Amino acid sequence: DRTEEFQFPLVSELDLAPSADQVLALLVFPAPAAFYTYFDRAPDVDALSKWFEPETLGTILRLSGEFSSNNLGEFSRLLGKTMLSAILRPASSQTQSWGHLADNVWPKEFVRKDVVRLCQAWLGRFESTIERTEVQPFSPDSGIRLWVAAHNWAQPGRPYGFPEAAASLLVTSPPYAGAIDYTLAQRLSLYAFGFSDSDLSDFWRA
Numbered sequence: 001d002r003t004e005e006f007q008f009p010l011v012s013e014l015d016l017a018p019s020a021d022q023v024l025a026l027l028v029f030p031a032p033a034a035f036y037t038y039f040d041r042a043p044d045v046d047a048l049s050k051w052f053e054p055e056t057l058g059t060i061l062r063l064s065g066e067f068s069s070n071n072l073g074e075f076s077r078l079l080g081k082t083m084l085s086a087i088l089r090p091a092s093s094q095t096q097s098w099g100h101l102a103d104n105v106w107p108k109e110f111v112r113k114d115v116v117r118l119c120q121a122w123l124g125r126f127e128s129t130i131e132r133t134e135v136q137p138f139s140p141d142s143g144i145r146l147w148v149a150a151h152n153w154a155q156p157g158r159p160y161g162f163p164e165a166a167a168s169l170l171v172t173s174p175p176y177a178g179a180i181d182y183t184l185a186q187r188l189s190l191y192a193f194g195f196s197d198s199d200l201s202d203f204w205r206a
Contacts, residue, residue, distance in 0.1 A: 032074035041194025154202035
């Protein structure tokens, strides 16, 4: 049974100590528990089914369900969603270019992909990146605070929640606000996070 093969080992690899959420809640704003609510939506299965071979999509949906489980901490769930987002394009049957995703060019034929292998490869790359990264330890008393600003540009109003102090680094997604194709090229992740074509059109117009 493929379900039993991937469910528990893959999910347990991302299951961090419960204390991780407690520590991050003091260092990151918004805390993982609050930030996760943006992505705690049911995937748009109808939209995803146009891009994935049925069994491949079934595996993705089961994994998505596992990463939404209350058995995992909030940060672990976010990490699981990040991993799924990263492997969606190679797991789809349309792999010619990201431009084909942006232009909504559906695959001509469906090809089954090994979702578990793609996830394991992502985990390997993630682990290698962490090993090569110099991390400066800090505590809630160090004065260092990490801020994540989630803003829906399709809605009126300016972004809020930014810290008063000057920032050392600003990371935006998409990387170029005027390049709308970057938004359209993320359609698979947006579908997986529960957004529809109507939502995608709103993002595009914004």
